[in-house]
Amino acid sequence: MALNAQTGKTFDALLSANGDRLVDRWTERVAQTLRGRLTETELRRQILELHSALRAAVGEGTFDLPSEGSAELRALLGELSRERARRGFSPSETAISVFALKDALIEVFDFGDGDAEALRELIAFTQVIDQLGLYTFETYARAREELISGQGEQLLELSTPVVKLWAGVVAVPLVGTLDSARAQVVMEKLLQSLVDTESTYAIIDITGVPAVDTQVAQHILKTVVAARLMGAECVISGIRPQIAQTIVALGIEFGDITTKASLADALVHAMRANGVDIVRRTPREES
Amino acid sequence: MTTVSERGGAPVERTELREILLIAADEDVVHVRQLVRKAAVAAKLSLVDQTKLVTAASELARNTLAYGGGGQVTVEVVDDGRRVGVRAEFVDEGPGIPDIGRAMSDGYTTGGGLGLGLGGARRLVDEFELDTKVSLGTRVTVTKWAR
Numbered sequence: 078m079a080l081n082a083q084t085g086k087t088f089d090a091l092l093s094a095n096g097d098r099l100v101d102r103w104t105e106r107v108a109q110t111l112r113g114r115l116t117e118t119e120l121r122r123q124i125l126e127l128h129s130a131l132r133a134a135v136g137e138g139t140f141d142l143p144s145e146g147s148a149e150l151r152a153l154l155g156e157l158s159r160e161r162a163r164r165g166f167s168p169s170e171t172a173i174s175v176f177a178l179k180d181a182l183i184e185v186f187d188f189g190d191g192d193a194e195a196l197r198e199l200i201a202f203t204q205v206i207d208q209l210g211l212y213t214f215e216t217y218a219r220a221r222e223e224l225i226s227g228q229g230e231q232l233l234e235l236s237t238p239v240v241k242l243w244a245g246v247v248a249v250p251l252v253g254t255l256d257s258a259r260a261q262v263v264m265e266k267l268l269q270s271l272v273d274t275e276s277t278y279a280i281i282d283i284t285g286v287p288a289v290d291t292q293v294a295q296h297i298l299k300t301v302v303a304a305r306l307m308g309a310e311c312v313i314s315g316i317r318p319q320i321a322q323t324i325v326a327l328g329i330e331f332g333d334i335t336t337k338a339s340l341a342d343a344l345v346h347a348m349r350a351n352g353v354d355i356v357r358r359t360p361r362e363e364s
Numbered sequence: 365m366t367t368v369s370e371r372g373g374a375p376v377e378r379t380e381l382r383e384i385l386l387i388a389a390d391e392d393v394v395h396v397r398q399l400v401r402k403a404a405v406a407a408k409l410s411l412v413d414q415t416k417l418v419t420a421a422s423e424l425a426r427n428t429l430a431y432g433g434g435g436q437v438t439v440e441v442v443d444d445g446r447r448v449g450v451r452a453e454f455v456d457e458g459p460g461i462p463d464i465g466r467a468m469s470d471g472y473t474t475g476g477g478l479g480l481g482l483g484g485a486r487r488l489v490d491e492f493e494l495d496t497k498v499s500l501g502t503r504v505t506v507t508k509w510a511r
Contacts, residue, residue: 257390287401290423322412323412323415323416323488327487328480328483
């Protein structure tokens with residue numbers, strides 16, 4: 078939607094006459110909804126920038142948000158939306174920064190004497206403002222999505238630590254859902270750490286996996302086979318009673334893969350296999 | 365319509381806990397598991413039975429997604445007057461299953477999995493019902509009763 082040259086000029090005139098009062102009312106309106114979560118000066122600066130960018134955009138005569146002439150306005154709106162999204166403001170609180178201009182316009186200027194021409198202009202202006210509002214909304218949503226997918230990736234990294242338990246023994250404690258993406262990360266990290274630590278035993282602990290279905294089992298089996306190809310043995314630990322019964326009912330075969338109830342058992346098993354025996358020291362008797 | 369059924373005869377009374385979820389993406393399988401677990405806890409299923417039902421639901425939800433092209437699940441707590449249980453109904457409008465016998469048998473898969481999902485799900489629950497019609501879709505209903 079674009080404004081024609083004449084309406085654009087009228088809008089520009091409206092924005093510049095009484096510009097200070099307009100900015101005041103605009104800022105006030107936005108400040109009411111944000112309830113002090115943004116400082117007055119910061120908000121005022123943003124509104125002032127928006128005001129002047131909007132004037133520049135409509136002052137050229139024709140106005141069209143996607144056009145070249147509105148690039149600065151778009152950049153400002155985008156920055157404002159992204160900033161609001163990052164600081165945890167709601168979509169309404171973000172959009173109100175633009176929509177408050179409507180209230181301010183109606184309060185500051187008198188459109189009220191039933192003049193058809195004035196009404197037509199007012200509608201044209203509010204349509205422009207709606208367009209700006211929608212643009213902030215889109216940018217806001219995109220910024221939030223980026224934030225979420227970024228966190229998802231971070232989580233993927235966080236949730237799969239490979240720890241060295243003993244010389245030649247590494248372990249991956251799996252927590253939560255093991256989907257294909259995570260299984261891939263786990264496998265890569267585990268195989269890499271086998272090389273880095275020169276380990277011959279890898280313990281996959283599934284204590285933190287709420288349900289072992291065929292997909293999870295398949296991912297684990299593939300990881301075990303890959304580790305074997307590199308000459309390492311895998312032990313699966315943390316198999317709780319309910320998981321054991323479920324695996325049996327499902328019919329999953331772990332074959333000759335060693336499984337243990339606890340991580341401690343698995344560690345002892347791996348150490349024994351590496352030739353390390355654990356001996357309890359008994360206190361020497363006084364004689 | 366071909367039907368595999370292992371259902372006890374008496375009509376059941378549905379209680380207020382009833383939710384419908386769409387299955388359209390991988391994350392939805394996780395949501396299905398969470399919903400089923402919530403219902404299983406509400407129906408006071410034992411920990412083993414909770415885990416079995418959740419695992420069966422996970423298999424069926426993934427089947428709905430992978431072979432049915434997505435669909436929906438209705439999870440509800442049911443009461444037949446003597447006992448309380450959880451029922452989950454998976455519905456898709458996918459290609460259907462041409463050979464149920466083979467699909468139910470262990471180790472058979474057309475999708476690169478272990479081939480244990482459908483048969484395994486049947487062993488994990490108390491009642492299992494499968495309606496399928498080629499090129500029209502599949503409906504799998506499973507129930508687990510609290511003991």
